[in-house]
Amino acid sequence: DTEVTQTPKHLVMGMTNKKSLKCEQHMGHRAMYWYKQKAKKPPELMFVYSYEKLSINESVPSRFSPECPNSSLLNLHLHALQPEDSALYLCASSQVSPQGGRTDTQYFGPGTRLTVL
Amino acid sequence: AQKVTQAQTEISVVEKEDVTLDCVYETRDTTYYLFWYKQPPSGELVFLIRRNSFDEQNEISGRYSWNFQKSTSSFNFTITASQVVDSAVYFCALSVRGQNFVFGPGTRLSVLP
Numbered sequence: 694d695t696e697v698t699q700t701p702k703h704l705v706m707g708m709t710n711k712k713s714l715k716c717e718q719h720m721g722h723r724a725m726y727w728y729k730q731k732a733k734k735p736p737e738l739m740f741v742y743s744y745e746k747l748s749i750n751e752s753v754p755s756r757f758s759p760e761c762p763n764s765s766l767l768n769l770h771l772h773a774l775q776p777e778d779s780a781l782y783l784c785a786s787s788q789v790s791p792q793g794g795r796t797d798t799q800y801f802g803p804g805t806r807l808t809v810l
Numbered sequence: 811a812q813k814v815t816q817a818q819t820e821i822s823v824v825e826k827e828d829v830t831l832d833c834v835y836e837t838r839d840t841t842y843y844l845f846w847y848k849q850p851p852s853g854e855l856v857f858l859i860r861r862n863s864f865d866e867q868n869e870i871s872g873r874y875s876w877n878f879q880k881s882t883s884s885f886n887f888t889i890t891a892s893q894v895v896d897s898a899v900y901f902c903a904l905s906v907r908g909q910n911f912v913f914g915p916g917t918r919l920s921v922l923p
Contacts, residue, residue, distance in 0.1 A: 735901055735913035736855070749910070781853050790907075798845065799911065801855035 697802035716767040716784030728783040814914035833902030845903040
């Protein structure tokens with residue numbers, strides 16, 4: 694059983710809506726990630742939080758806004774999305790090595806399937 | 811720059827056949843990590859194995875085995891006596907310290923009854 698949970702499992706929203714995706718991990722990990730995955734493609738990294746601070750933003754449009762309220766929670770706030778943003782959104786977490794690298798195993802949640810109409 | 815190639819886009823086998831999924835990676839770093847993940851139709855990426863660049867021992871876990879060969883920059887994955895539940899997309903990934911995961915394009919495995 695996964696120890697990374699994501700809600701909701703499915704989300705349908707209009708282009709003017711505001712919604713949030715939630716992710717929670719109970720493994721004591723201090724790095725958390727958001728990925729976007731289109732059909733038949735590998736996951737694409739969007740954001741990385743390390744020790745609750747945003748460390749990487751892979752040039753993601755501002756209509757996606759991440760938030761890390763504490764070491765166990767990660768949110769992704771959505772606003773004014775486009776139909777091309779429809780995808781599977783995956784959350785992951787990992788330990789952070791003493792040297793600060795993020796090469797440890799990432800554990801993924803079940804994902805949220807987002808459809809933008 | 812890092813790169814992962816999975817040349818097999820789709821593979822179909824009949825149940826109980828053995829199947830090998832290929833993964834070839836590129837990196838100039840001497841310290842790196844290789845991973846395999848399974849993504850069933852439900853969507854979740856399931857971690858299967860992590861191997862560091864200094865450990866070339868092959869590994870077996872039940873019906874799964876992995877063959878790591880630095881000389882050919884390959885980290886291949888074999889499923890013995892495949893089952894329908896093995897049907898999924900399998901991703902090979904490479905991680906270099908301080909860098910993000912680089913995923914391969916994935917191989918879709920269909921195991922037919």
